[in-house]
Amino acid sequence: MPKFNLKHIEAFVHVADLGSFRRAAARLNTTQPNISNRISQLEHHLRLTLMERDAGSVRLTREGRQLIGPARRILAAVDGFLEATGDGTVFDGLLRLGVTELVAQTWLRPFLIQMKDRFPSVDVELTIDLSENLSNLLFAREIDLAFQNGPFDQRTPNTEPLGQSPYIWVAAPALGFPTGPVAADQIARHRILTHARGSYPYTQLDAHFRQIEQPVRLVPSSNIAACLQMANDGLGVACVPALMAAETLAAGRLQVLDYDWHPEDLHFAARWLVDPAPTFLVAAVEIAAGLYPPEDHD
Known part of the structure; x- marks a missing residue:
């Protein structure tokens, strides 16, 4: 039995968040059997059942719900440890980003350049779609971060206004x-x-x-x-x-x-559900806020 390590915690948190071994495997760039093995090894090490596995769904047990908070704090502490180096090159991973066409046609290119300069080992997987579709992808946990325009039917725990365009x-x-x-x-x-x-x-x-x-x-x-x-x-x-x-x-x-009526201004925001949010996701939001044309800010 492999020794308990950080990969077990990552698998636990991602399966809990995504509700699927398959999605967690895709998110962590590995296979579904590997994720299943990591959860089984973690449960064996702790002598606890953390998840109930039904056809097509995964639910945390009472013990799993008790441990998910500490597990998140472990990942946040590791991220904070890397952030404390002040060196973006120590980060690696994947940021699944969804943007609207307006973003893609205006400031997406300098955004991607700045992200690559700051976090060269972090890959950005890009989806360009209508704002409504991006919301659906966000709540399905198929993207991590959306730069999109309102109005929004569903609220996210993390929303950062970016600006607006008349x-x-x-x-x-x-x-x-x-x-x-x-x-x-x-x-x-x-x-x-x-x-x-x-x-x-x-x-x-x-x-x-x-x-x-x-x-x-x-x-x-x-x-x-x-x-x-x-x-x-x-x-x-x-x-x-x-x-x-x-x-x-x-x-x-x-x-x-010079026609005296227009649709309402487009209000743009960065929205994400990821908890804990990795340093490179938070930095992506900061970069986007800095790039949005000043004349169009609130």
């Missing part, structure tokens, strides 16, 4: 919009390119034009970059987060329309 209306100069105020019927002459159907901004757009009884053609897309390209080609008017359009506007390929 919406703007943009169109190609070739469409001939005036530089002054624009009326709803002028916009309605063109397709309105915007977020995916069912998303919060799409719902607000639809409700706005219904309220003012202005028929419009909403063209939804899960890819805002594609909407901007279509707008650039004169295929419609786009209602998009200002951050996404900054580069195109600076190049003069699009103009901002």
Whole structure:
């Protein structure tokens, strides 16, 4: 029987958090039989049953619930020990990060560069998706950290506001919009390119034009970059987060329309469930907060 070691504690905490030997194995980059063996060895060493194993589920026993807190504190102490060195190169591991398209198209690249510089042995596994889908992945424990926009249906114990981005209306100069105020019927002459159907901004757009009884053609897309390209080609008017359009506007390929209504600003936050959160996850949140464009902070 192998001697009791830190890998047994890691397996115990991850199986408890993820509710699955398979998921714990994937998280710790090993096999399911290895995780099962580590739990069995830990239980043998302690002479206790820590988990009840049913088909498709794992539940902590009373003894397991008593020991999960001390187990978490052991992992936190090890992380604190490494952090005390002041050297990010001593950390290794995997950060499963989920981001929205806006993050991916704006400040994701400098974020990844800073993470690599600070923690060269920590790999970032990236998922880019709609905010609603990222929330589902977060609560399914399939990602560790999400940089996403609200509103949020489910609260997380750890949330750090990052900033916000207002919406703007943009169109190609070739469409001939005036530089002054624009009326709803002028916009309605063109397709309105915007977020995916069912998303919060799409719902607000639809409700706005219904309220003012202005028929419009909403063209939804899960890819805002594609909407901007279509707008650039004169295929419609786009209602998009200002951050996404900054580069195109600076190049003069699009103009901002002075329409007096916009969807609510996008409020972005970092959200995570991991407990204890490793130093490199906490640092990732700090890096993201520092990168979010200052002009768009609350």
